[in-house]
Amino acid sequence: MQATTLVPRTADLFDQGLELQAGSALLRFGAARQRPAHRISWSGDGAAAWLDEPRGHVWSVGDATAAAGLVLRAAHQLPGRVTEFTGPRGTDTLLGRHLPVTDPVSWIFRWTLEEPPVHRAEERVVILGEAHHDELLAFLTEHSPAHSTGPGSSAVSLWAGIRGADGRLVACGALSSLRDSGAPLMASVATDAAQRGQGLGAALTSWLTRYAIRHHGFCTLWQLTDNAPAERLYTRLGYRNEDPCVSARIATD
Secondary structure, eight states: OOOOOSOOOOOOTTTTOGGGSTTOHHHHHHSOTTOOTTOOEEEETTEEEEEETTTTEEEEEEOHHHHHHHHHHHHHHSTTTOOEEEEETTHHHHHTTTSOEEEEEEEEEEEESSOOOOOTTGGGEEEEOGGGHHHHHHHHHHHOTTOSOOTTOTTOOEEEEEEOTTSOEEEEEEEEEOTTTOOEEEEEEEEOGGGTTSSHHHHHHHHHHHHHHHHHSOEEEEEETTOHHHHHHHHHTTOBOOOEEEEEEEOOO
16 A cells, blocks of 8 residues: 555545445445535545545545555545544554554444334334433433434434333434435434343334335444344344444544
8 A cells, every 4th residue: 555645636436336336335325425526535446435524534445455545545645634534344454554543443334225024112112302302311321321422413313212101211212314425324222221122122223214214215324343132133124234344543643
């Protein structure tokens, strides 16, 4: 992998047909399809990458070696502006030969176009509004302190939940969106620890998936690779598992 100091060009990320290949769903669903002139992106050699400039995050798909090369190019062309990246599995190891890569996390970007079978407890799901934000935050803080999205986030279009017989929340989840494309992204699904094993998380996930598909035509989510229960649930609901990714930081000091 060789770096270049050429000014980044605004590439058409869809020139290579990568978005049609297994392993590149993140490009198909996550990239800004309107091709904004100001977007900084790179493509070539079986990979494509684009910059989420507010976060300093480079997203890449395709062949891991080529993707690592594009992230390296981005880091050299935009010194100090690229602080983290997501790429196909192995990108972190390859890039780590040239840059100080830290805090790698393995993910799977999953997606579905099909409504799942109706879960028996879906009838208990209710939509939650702004008046429930404090309740949602307290619930997430207790039962899912590492939640990815919180109440009040501008990216969230919908919160939903399930209540117990006493009226208290026993499960919740959100439909958020991918920053570049606005694609629906299921996030922050959580279940009361004392209520687990009753299918509440499955019912809520099924309901949110169905809602997203009926309103957008598809649904996406991120899954940690070491979460076996989530793996089984998402597979049962029809989510494709073709896009193993890794995210990491690039030390700038």
